[in-house]
Amino acid sequence: MNAMRTPHIAVCLKVVPRPEEVKVNLETRTLDRANARQQFNPPDVNALEFALALREKHVGRVSVLSMGPPFFAEYLKLALAVGADTAYLLSDRAFGGADTLPTSYTLARGIAKLGDCDLVVCGEESSDGATAQVPPGIAEWLGMAQVTYGSDLEILPERWRLKARRELKGGHEVITVPLPAVVSVRVGANEPRFIDFARLTGEPLGVTVWSAADLGVDPAMVGLSGSATVVAGVDRAETVERRRELLTGTPEEKARTLVERIAVYLARGTRPDGAAASSPAAHA
Amino acid sequence: MIPPSYTKAEASGIWVFLEQESGRLEGVALELLGRGRQLANEAETLLSGVLLGSDVEAAAQVALAAGADRVIVAEHPALAVYTTDAYTKVVGEIVVERRPDIFLLGATPNGRDLAGRLAVRLRTGLTADCTGLELEAETGLLLGRVTGFGGGVVAIIKCPEHRPQMATVRPGIFAPPELTAKPWGLIERVPVRLSRHEIRTEVVERALHEGLDLTKAERIVAGGRGTHGDFGPLRELAALIGAEVGATRVAVDEGWIERERQIGQTGYVTRPKLAVVCGVSGAMHFTVGVEAAECVVAINSDEEAPIFEQADYVIVDDLFSVLPSLIKQVRALESG
Numbered sequence: 001m002n003a004m005r006t007p008h009i010a011v012c013l014k015v016v017p018r019p020e021e022v023k024v025n026l027e028t029r030t031l032d033r034a035n036a037r038q039q040f041n042p043p044d045v046n047a048l049e050f051a052l053a054l055r056e057k058h059v060g061r062v063s064v065l066s067m068g069p070p071f072f073a074e075y076l077k078l079a080l081a082v083g084a085d086t087a088y089l090l091s092d093r094a095f096g097g098a099d100t101l102p103t104s105y106t107l108a109r110g111i112a113k114l115g116d117c118d119l120v121v122c123g124e125e126s127s128d129g130a131t132a133q134v135p136p137g138i139a140e141w142l143g144m145a146q147v148t149y150g151s152d153l154e155i156l157p158e159r160w161r162l163k164a165r166r167e168l169k170g171g172h173e174v175i176t177v178p179l180p181a182v183v184s185v186r187v188g189a190n191e192p193r194f195i196d197f198a199r200l201t202g203e204p205l206g207v208t209v210w211s212a213a214d215l216g217v218d219p220a221m222v223g224l225s226g227s228a229t230v231v232a233g234v235d236r237a238e239t240v241e242r243r244r245e246l247l248t249g250t251p252e253e254k255a256r257t258l259v260e261r262i263a264v265y266l267a268r269g270t271r272p273d274g275a276a277a278s279s280p281a282a283h284a
Numbered sequence: 285m286i287p288p289s290y291t292k293a294e295a296s297g298i299w300v301f302l303e304q305e306s307g308r309l310e311g312v313a314l315e316l317l318g319r320g321r322q323l324a325n326e327a328e329t330l331l332s333g334v335l336l337g338s339d340v341e342a343a344a345q346v347a348l349a350a351g352a353d354r355v356i357v358a359e360h361p362a363l364a365v366y367t368t369d370a371y372t373k374v375v376g377e378i379v380v381e382r383r384p385d386i387f388l389l390g391a392t393p394n395g396r397d398l399a400g401r402l403a404v405r406l407r408t409g410l411t412a413d414c415t416g417l418e419l420e421a422e423t424g425l426l427l428g429r430v431t432g433f434g435g436g437v438v439a440i441i442k443c444p445e446h447r448p449q450m451a452t453v454r455p456g457i458f459a460p461p462e463l464t465a466k467p468w469g470l471i472e473r474v475p476v477r478l479s480r481h482e483i484r485t486e487v488v489e490r491a492l493h494e495g496l497d498l499t500k501a502e503r504i505v506a507g508g509r510g511t512h513g514d515f516g517p518l519r520e521l522a523a524l525i526g527a528e529v530g531a532t533r534v535a536v537d538e539g540w541i542e543r544e545r546q547i548g549q550t551g552y553v554t555r556p557k558l559a560v561v562c563g564v565s566g567a568m569h570f571t572v573g574v575e576a577a578e579c580v581v582a583i584n585s586d587e588e589a590p591i592f593e594q595a596d597y598v599i600v601d602d603l604f605s606v607l608p609s610l611i612k613q614v615r616a617l618e619s620g
Contacts, residue, residue, distance in 0.1 A: 100412070101286060104404060125550075133412050136368070136400030145484040146368050148397045163488070169310070169392045169455075170544055171492035175485050187550075188537050226286050228409025228446040232420070232427060237438050240575060243596040254599050255609035258581060259617060261597055265503070265558035265579055266525050266614060 006060035007118040007155060007179070009051040010111050011084065012138070013066045014041040014123070015075045040075060043123030043187035050153050050185055051121050052083045052193065058155055060118075061085040065110050067095055067103065073207040080207075081200040082193060088114065092212040097224030104137025106222050109215045111142060119162060120182040124149055135184035145177035151189035155179070288446040289406045295385040295447040298324045301375070301398070302335040302347055302355070303366075303390055305492065309343045311455060311499055312390030314350050318461030319417055319453075320388060321351040327424055332356060332384070336374055338364035341471075348467035350460075355469065356382075360476040366394045367485040370478055372401045378474060379406060379448060386426050387448040388417070390455055399452045409443035410450040415457050415553070415572070426451060431549065431572060456499035456553035456576065496528070496544055498552040503527035503559075506547055506574070510563020510584060510603060513540040517607035518562055524614050530554065532570050547573035562603040566591025583607070 017036035051062045064079040066072050067090040076087040090110045098106065111117050120139075125132035132148065139146035150164040152174075161176045164183060199205070212219055220226060245261070247254045259266070300320045303310040317333060324331040333347040333355040344355045358374050375398065379387065389395040391413045403410035416429030420442065426449040429438045443449040498504065505522040507515055508531065515529060522529045530547040531540065547554055548570040555576035562583045564570060571594050574580055582595035583603045592598045599606055 100400070100410060101404065101407070105286070132396050133400035133403065133410055136397060137404040139368075140372075140401045140404035146397070146401065147485075148400075149393050161486075167393055167543070168490075168492065169305075169394070170496055171490070173487055173491070174489040175487050177484050177486075221286050228286065228288075228407075229411060229441050229443045232440045232442045235429070235438050235440055237431065237572075240594075242580060242594055244592065244598055245596065246598045246600070251601055251605040252609045254601060255606055255613050258597055258599065258610065259613045262558060262579060262581065263617065266617070 005157065005160065007054065007058055008060055008114070008116050009054060009062050009119045009121060010114055010117045011044070011048045011051045011062060011064045011079070012107055012120065012122040012134075013044045013048065013064050013076065013079060015039070015066065015068060015072050016041045038071075038075070040078075041123050043125065043185060043189075045123075045192045046187060046189045047121040047123050047185050048079060048082060048084065049190045049192040051119075053190070054119070054153065054155055058157065063088060063114055063117075065107065065114070066090065067098075067106055067110070070209070073209070076207045077200070077205045078195060080205040081195045081197070083196065083199075087205070087207040089207050089209045090215065091209050092222075094212045094219050094225075095223045097227065098222060099227040099229045100133040100137055101228050102222045102226030104134045105141055105226065106215070106217065107134065108138045108141035109217050110210060111138065113210065113215060118179045118181075119155070120144070120180075121153075122182065122184045124184045124186050132184065135182050139182035142180070142182070145181040147175060147177055147181065147183040150183045150185050153183060153185070285445065286407050288408055289380050290383050290447055292385075292445060292447055295383050297330045297332055297382075297384045298327070298386045299332045299334055299379075299384040299388065299448070300352070301387070301389040301395065302333040302343065303392060303395055304335065304337050304340055304343050307337060307340055307343055309346055310390055310392060311460065311497065312392060312395070312453065313347070314460040315455065315458040316388045316390060316453060317347060317350040317352055319458040321461060323386070323417065323419055323426075324353070326419055329385070330354065334358075334375060334378060336360075336363045336371060338362075344471050345467070346463070348469040348471070349463040349465075351464070351467075351469075353469045355471050357471055357473050358476050359473070360478050362478055362480060362483060363476070365487055365490065366398075367483050367487070368397055368401055369483045369485060371398050372405060373482060374476055374478060376402055376405050377477075384448045387450045389450070389452045391452040392455065396452055399450060403450050406448070406450075408446040408448060408450055410452070411441040411443065412452050414451050414453045417451065417453065425449065431568075454553045456555050459555070493544065498528055498530055498545065498547065498554050501528040501530075501554060501556050504530045504547070504554055504556045504574070504577070505560045505562065506530035506532070506564060507535055507541075507562045507603075508532035508564035508570070509534050510565075511535065511540065512563075513538060514604075515541060517604065517611065521560065521607055521611050521614070524611060524618070525558075527556075527558070527560070530559075530573075532564055549573070561591060561595070562607065564591050565589050566594055
């Protein structure tokens with residue numbers, strides 16, 4: 001009965017600093033991201049690819065959506081050049097400093113404003129926050145079904161459901177959920193396509209910017225003021241002091257010395273009581 | 285501020301979500317009971333476990349032996365296998381009714397799926413993927429340590445006003461507690477109001493690889509880019525010394541080895557007695573996954589490799605010349 005129905009797919013994209021370019025200032029205990037070059041959050045690129053592939057199969061359209069400062073618009077243009085139909089940037093000073101609760105709320109309001117979204121595709125987690133909490137949060141705000149850690153996405157048109165493989169601890173499952181739904185996808189779950197430079201250099205690509213007022217959100221529900229968590233401090237990670245003993249000689253000699261040093265960790269069932277080696281004195 | 289489901293003044297106790305698979309508790313659930321017990325003692329409050337499933341009596345007994353004062357059990361055939369809708373509804377209702385102060389979950393795929401949704405339903409804060417939990421001295425607030433960008437830095441996150449203070453914790457961070465032969469806690473069964481039509485997810489297929497759990501491995505032989513995709517000698521050494529084979533994200537992304545064996549920030553945090561790390565440069569994203577190892581051996585041909593800073597025994601050499609020798613000598617040791 002839904003054979004003629006075509007999906008409207010929204011993709012949430014986040015722009016993050018390249019991790020290797022973020023400097024740590026241990027004096028001030030803050031992260032210096034200002035000079036780091038930016039990139040799309042890696043799994044978000046896989047999310048966009050899934051959306052475009054689903055559009056190829058089922059027609060429909062793809063909207064990309066991001067929350068962030070004005071410069072994110074340049075990145076959303078890249079998403080348009082790759083093939084997205086429309087792009088929206090949720091940008092307002094009021095959105096700054098948001099933890100996952102107001103972030104998921106703001107994105108959910110943006111998706112609601114897009115209207116008639118059948119599927120929301122997100123990256124599994126952001127490489128700077130690594131919380132993986134935003135996609136389930138969006139699903140809850142919108143009352144949609146959710147699939148996390150997904151791959152192999154299919155739309156079952158006759159049942160109007162999403163089918164996906166989902167990673168589990170030490171395994172996987174294949175599940176279906178009714179549309180509309182939110183799915184987060186694993187990094188590397190597909191081969192993203194390249195930018196169509198003809199689109200990038202052709203007619204100007206437009207990004208619609210929505211402010212807090214455009215979304216009609218209560219300023220107390222977004223950004224820093226809507227956040228439930230606060231950063232109490234930044235600390236040096238505990239590091240274990242290691243022996244750092246350099247083993248020398250030929251490969252054979254190095255291997256022989258190593259076996260002597262770690263013998264106590266290798267012994268299995270050789271003690272009279274049959275117990276496994278544990279907390280060896282050799283390490284003290 | 286987004287209004288919470290209940291207030292600070294109404295909240296009490298520390299809760300742990302007891303994730304189970306086929307009636308067996310996940311390792312991280314036990315680890316959280318261990319740390320939760322310490323925190324509950326410190327705060328002079330009660331430690332409760334929340335256990336959903338079908339036929340989970342044995343798991344509830346294990347949780348009591350692990351030190352819980354109470355295990356809240358919700359049994360229903362539709363809870364046998366995890367689904368977002370069923371678990372969010374049942375856990376959410378129990379939380380709103382009984383109002384814990386702190387609620388800890390394991391950062392497993394299902395634990396994170398549930399925590400992310402539940403935090404929004406409860407309108408509360410969630411500190412995700414913690415690598416440490418403490419209580420703030422003056423306030424008693426939960427402090428979650430979260431590893432951030434760049435090596436060597438953690439952010440400390442707290443949730444001052446919203447309740448419960450939720451956190452997910454990576455498996456392998458805390459040691460599992462000793463099980464006592466004389467548990468003192470009680471099992472409390474709660475009625476489950478759940479009908480099948482409330483569960484939108486249909487599970488078509490489920491496949492679990494029994495046995496592979498890097499977080500429990502006593503010995504690990506791990507490889508990275510320097511293996512160039514050849515894990516043969518690593519597998520041979522691992523088989524010989526009773527180790528599991530692990531890998532860096534690069535090795536997994538290259539398709540050299542399955543994702544279940546990935547160690548590090550986006551993989552598993554392990555705590556073996558011995559980790560032999562071969563052809564791994566040693567980015568922080570990897571080393572957080574072997575930090576808790578008792579002994580780390582690093583083999584890498586690049587003498588500048590940062591992994592050597594994190595190693596007890598340093599071998600600057602080609603892993604393909606060292607490993608065969610190592611295998612031969614371990615064999616001689618075993619037969620000798």
